[in-house]
Amino acid sequence: MAYTSFREDRAEQGRSSANSRSTTPGPRGDDAWESLRNAQGTRRQTYAAHDVIYFEGDEAKNLYEIVSGAAMLYKLLPDGRRQVVEVLGPGDLFGFDMDTYHDCSAETLVSTTALVFSRRDVEASTAAQSHLTRCAMQQVYAMHDHAVLLGRKSAYERVASFLMRFVPDRGTVHCQGPSDEDNDQGTVQLNMTRQEMADYLGLTIETVSRVISDMKRKGVIRLEKHDKVIINRICSLCQLTGAHAD
Amino acid sequence: MAYTSFREDRAEQGRSSANSRSTTPGPRGDDAWESLRNAQGTRRQTYAAHDVIYFEGDEAKNLYEIVSGAAMLYKLLPDGRRQVVEVLGPGDLFGFDMDTYHDCSAETLVSTTALVFSRRDVEASTAAQSHLTRCAMQQVYAMHDHAVLLGRKSAYERVASFLMRFVPDRGTVHCQGPSDEDNDQGTVQLNMTRQEMADYLGLTIETVSRVISDMKRKGVIRLEKHDKVIINRICSLCQLTGAHAD
DNA sequence: CGTTTTTTTGATAATAATCAAATTATGTGG
DNA sequence: CCACATAATTTGATTATTATCAAAAAAACG
Structure with a gap:
């Protein structure tokens, strides 16, 4: 058995665990999300390995969903120390610091395909918000675990x-x-x-x-x-x- | 000039920064949130200092908003090592790991008043989701900064x-x-x-x-x-x- | 006012960082 | 395909930082 370090099935996992509490047959927000994938302003973008997708401080205009490949988010201290804060794989969302500016830089780890959503489209779709919320919560979870790792392991x-x-x-x-x-x-x-x-x-x-x-x-x-x-x-x-x- | 370590104005700050990008006069999701505050299932709860609000692993039935006071979220390793992952003040939301079980324990730092929302109510209000999303994103931001602190400082x-x-x-x-x-x-x-x-x-x-x-x-x-x-x-x-x- | 808890300080040990060099992999042009 | 150059990784020696263990001092509490 072999598998990559960035599970193809993570999106699916998130979906199923989200459903496990619900008695309704399908995920509610995900239909809306699916339609966003086909929206006017949505485009598909490919990146080479170690391409910078955006820099910390850049204006946040888009939201990204990894289709295949992997990316990382990191922050730099002025003296050059770097902390990678998230490692992301297929199905993961990032760049949704949509208020003003990106708080992190984003860079691919390997060659990667991503869906790029425009801020306008995402904001317009109230139904898609629930998918967004779920993804944000999932990231909060992951960050909690990572804080334990960084602080105590x-x-x-x-x-x-x-x-x-x-x-x-x-x-x-x-x-x-x-x-x-x-x-x-x-x-x-x-x-x-x-x-x-x-x-x-x-x-x-x-x-x-x-x-x-x-x-x-x-x-x-x-x-x-x-x-x-x-x-x-x-x-x-x-x-x-x-x-x-x- | 004196101020507490848990800004009374944080909720206000989040709101105003969220608005700064928008040309509409008021926050969109916050009206919905305001009405949730007065919902049937919502109650107001007070805690003494160092009260446990819930334990890691407890079923997640409620969402909490701090009205006054302060709380922390923490995780334990089996040998007793503890990592406090978040420190929360007025306006901050927590417990919104609503899928299944709480991933952290929650404990007050000082005597605290909180609004307790029922999962049902929050899920029912699609409009309130945007407030939820914003709060989750804010926490992701804070966690990124904290990862830098823990990993590199x-x-x-x-x-x-x-x-x-x-x-x-x-x-x-x-x-x-x-x-x-x-x-x-x-x-x-x-x-x-x-x-x-x-x-x-x-x-x-x-x-x-x-x-x-x-x-x-x-x-x-x-x-x-x-x-x-x-x-x-x-x-x-x-x-x-x-x-x-x- | 004495007891208990929390905080501070000191001495030492352990862990991981730094500095330096060797080794292994990767990539390129002949 | 191979020799060479370049980059990444590994290994070694030493230092620095923070943890641990122990005790004293200060604060909180009844």
Whole structure:
């Protein structure tokens, strides 16, 4: 089993979890959102890897939805320190700081296709607001988890948490353990450089590298070409995230 | 001039900044929100200081709006490490993880009055969604800033940033400098214990205490009774936040 | 006024950053 | 396809920052 670090299924997941509480058959706001995708002002845009989509401080005119690929949002301190605040994949929305100016810069990690919505269209559609709200809430959730990682986890725990994030159906509250007890492997395609990982995890590039090397030495993971991580036992890696009691 | 650490004017600020982009005279969603405040299922609740409003994992039935006072949201790791992820004041909304369960615990910092909205009412009002969206976006903004603080700032910079956060109209992009060049003082009433500050800033209680003592020694601030900070020169403190080039 | 809690201070240890160099991967033109 | 140049990653030695452990001082409370 192999999967990329940016789940194709994340949009679907959000949708289904949102529905789980509702007794109505389909998502309410998503029909409106679907029609926005075909609106006049909506266009499809492709970017190369490491293209800047917008800079922090640019006027916020558009809202973006990733169709395929991956992007990151980051902020810079004047002395050059960088913090990557979000890593986004298909189905994720960004740029919806629609009031005035973008609070972050946005850059692709790999070659990416995105839908670009105009502010006018989104604001005009009250029905689409509920989809927007749900996405914003989802991001607040993700940021809460990330605050725990940045504020309270060790370097080892941060890297382990980062890798686990890209393993589907594992490490979450709903985790049912391995489907096959004897073969609990997984493959994660890292679409980020060590520097990008470091800036996301609040570490230096050297520390990230050292932790990965150490995990390799301990037999937790195996590498293929620096950017492909084979997890030997997912459960073992999960134990290293700090999210488990034992 | 004295002000509490939890601005009474924050709700107003959010509203006015939201309007600045619009040519319509009044906020659109806020009328709907105002009517929700008087809805059937809405009640007013008061809490003592350090009351738990809900626990992480509790079913999310309600949405809360702080009328007066202050609260924090936090997450715990199984070994007891705590991260305070948000500090909230009047006008702020929380608990809107309405899908399933609360992702954080919520606790008051001081005695607090809140409006409690029922999930049903909020979901029924599509117009109110835009207010909800705006609040969620505002929280995403705040979390981005906090990620920079947690991931990239030193202990000294974290404490300085924390104090500056409660100085109105200063330290933001819109800061116009001191109104009176010779008297750039300010007073911040800390409504948090050292432990709560430490858990918010990703530090230990000892480090927070040491930084504050050091700022005192250097003449940047002055203390009154541990929880009242007098900033001698706001600009000097601002220089210590890491957000300035020089 | 004594007790309890919170905060501060001190000494030491641990973790991760920094500085420096080696190694490995990637890309290019012949 | 290979040699070379360039960029990214890894590894090593050392330092800096913050955590931890321990105790004293100050504040809050009944």
